[in-house]
Amino acid sequence: MKDEKFNILLADDxxxxxxxxxxxxxxxxxxxxxxxxxxxxxxMKFLENNLNKLPDVLFLDLNMPSKSGMECLSEIKKHEKLSQIPVLIYSTSANPEVVEILYNMGALYYIRKEGDFSCLKAVIGKALFLCRNTRLIQPERPDFLILVDDIRPKLPL
Structure with missing residues (x-):
């Protein structure tokens, strides 16, 4: 994914x-x-209709109508083609039990939505930097949750 345009899909109600x-x-x-x-x-309809042009990264909200983010992640990870999409959970909550479940389900990272715009920009930037500059392999559990406090001094965005 280096030096090319990101094709990002955001699922959020x-x-x-x-x-x-x-x-x-x-x-x-x-x-x-x-x-x-x-x-x-x-x-899920969007992904099924675009199997030949899947997103480079999916930012997935957990609390959505008609099908939750957790249900979608489960379906994505069971699907042969869709399972390769890097899924970043993008949610207002950060319940440790839920974070652990999502890690075990195969999400790439967990990002907590930030109320402050500069913090939001920083976490999105950090997530995309990690996607672009890593092999898109799920990190060790302590690095799964991207926190603003971890990046504020490092990323003056």
Whole structure:
């Protein structure tokens, strides 16, 4: 994924969260196109209809109507072609038990949605940096959760 345009898919039912994500992406120095779906059922339909042009990375909200992010992750990981998509959980909560379950299900990273725009931009930037500069292998458990406190001093965005 080095030096090429990211094809990003955001699955999130909240219009404000989608707008803030797009705004943060626009301010980062990352070449990207963003597609959006607003619920879990539409996400799975989108992926099935685009098997020949899957996203480079999927930011997946957990609490969506019609099908939860956790249900979608389970379906994605069971599907031969879809299982290769790097899935980054993107949620307002960070319940340690849920984080552990999602790690064990095969999500690549867990990002907590931030209320502060500069922090949101920093975590999205860090996540995309990791996707671009790693082999997209799930990290050790302590590095699974991307926290603002870990990156604020390192990434002046």
């Amino acid at each position: 909240d219009p404000d969260d989608r707008m803030f994500f797009q705004d943060a992406l626009d301010e980062l120095s990352i070449q990207a196109t963003l597609s959006e779906v607003t619920n879990g059922s539409d996400l």
